[in-house]
Amino acid sequence: MMELHILGTASARPTSKRNVSGSVLSTEEGLVVIDAGEGFQNRYSAQRSLMKRSGQNASLRPHKIAAIALTHGHLDHTWGLLPFLQTLALDGRNHPLIIYAPTSPSVWDALQSNGFNAEVPEHTPSADLINQYRAWFQLGANSNELGYEVRWMLGEPHSNKWVELNPDDSSLIWHEQMPQPESFKSIRLDALATKHSVPSCAWQITKAARQGVFDRQRATLAGLNEEERRSLATGNDVEKENGITLKASSFRGPERSAHSIVISGDTAEQSIHPIGIPSVLVHEATFLEDSHSKAEEHLHSTAMGAARTAKACGAEHLILTHFSARIREASVSLNEAVNEYGDSGGITYANDGDRVRIDVEGNVTFYRRNEDGWKQHNLTHH
Ligand SMILES: [Zn+2]
Ligand SMILES: [Zn+2]
Structure with a gap:
């Protein structure tokens, strides 16, 4: 976690x-x-x-x-x-x-x-x-x-x-x-x-x-002894006397995939290239759309720019942060970002x-x- x-x-x-x-x-x-x-x-x-x-x-x-x-x-x-x-x-x-x-x-x-x-x-x-x-x-x-x-x-x-x-x-x-x-x-x-x-x-x-969880029940039902079970659990195949090989991999559940989070500092939009697809992108959204030229000038992002970044890197969730003191309600930033993000994933402000x-x-x-x-x-x- x-x-x-x-x-x-x-x-x-x-x-x-x-x-x-x-x-x-x-x-x-x-x-x-x-x-x-x-x-x-x-x-x-x-x-x-x-x-x-x-x-x-x-x-x-x-x-x-x-x-x-x-x-x-x-x-x-x-x-x-x-x-x-x-x-x-x-x-x-x-x-x-x-x-x-x-x-x-x-x-x-x-x-x-x-x-x-x-x-x-x-x-x-x-x-x-x-x-x-x-x-x-x-x-x-x-x-x-x-x-x-x-x-x-x-x-x-x-x-x-x-x-x-x-x-x-x-x-x-x-x-x-x-x-x-x-x-x-x-x-x-x-x-x-x-x-x-x-x-x-x-x-x-x-x-x-990570590899899937070892299926203890299956190993027990297969009538394996303690030593054989331990061998399979540590990833080693087991040779039975009748010449059959029990594959360690067949005693495991599905692989649990990698997941990641990306946390931006201050940045212009669409500048981040993550390694693989992040589950969560926490991205700066310093400005609203009415100040987009300011964002470009100072190499910051608008809320919409943060949403474009999230879409460009396929992030499943986007969290907006780093709000200018002029933004009274972050919900305004959120609305702008939601329009841009569409149905790409979950989104909120922090x-x-x-x-x-x-x-x-x-x-x-x-x-x-x-x-x-x-x-x-x-x-x-x-
Ligand atoms: Zn800053
Ligand atoms: Zn800065």
Whole structure:
């Protein structure tokens, strides 16, 4: 099961109802934080308390955080990271944490030529994450001062090459592929390049396909002994004395297919190319149709643009987020998106604290936050 907690749904600046970006995805192999705008740690702990109060299991225990994945360096997506890291230290974290962020090709080249302390190329936007990484290192975000190991990954999302910055000894480690969090076995995390005014990516989290469930009853009815059953259950065929071979695969139910969720940062529409078809796409919808030229100019999306993106990548469900402060009712965004999305799947908008769950079979359920907890909410189908 995977469950995304959407903890901030405002764009650029908070409003009375919406905070800036930040989400956490819970999986059985660990938690992934995606973006951490200002005040993220307060929202995280409030969500965790409400989960506990409403009788949900303590799936948000901070020590289960395996990775933090940033979509881009605009401060509404990153300004809460350092305080969050320091709180993890105060909570006594002592196992490694891996942090991922996109950078530009020119920064990549500079690091490759001139090493850890390479001068940042002239036209690099101030919000490139190399600049923030360095500022955070100076402010004490290193393994020595935090007391737990942090692995700082910078990637160029188009070529998907990654370099690890180690502020403790000013060294770089080059990776041909993005290293995965240690605890991940059947879950994987991938960066998908997006189109924004600074280097940016979306994040896709995939639960791998698994073999079907072993049919114990069938094995028993076939009169197999304990050893033979165990052999079939672990995937080994069994040779019977009469020369007949029992295929392990014929004692399994149908394969359980892979499923995934894609969480965009800020991006122009139709810029995301997921690996396979995502069950859920959480996409920014900063503007309404009347401001579509603004969306194009600033490389953001409208609600309709988010719907076109969802259709283009075949996403089964679309969740709209990252609303401009000028949008008073997200239902207006939803109506615009529904017109464009047609009968392509389920769609809704997110409020702060909403949850979307994908169960082991790939079924999607949306939970709308209310005063005392959450209420299951039907995704609009047309
Ligand atoms: Zn933003
Ligand atoms: Zn942005």
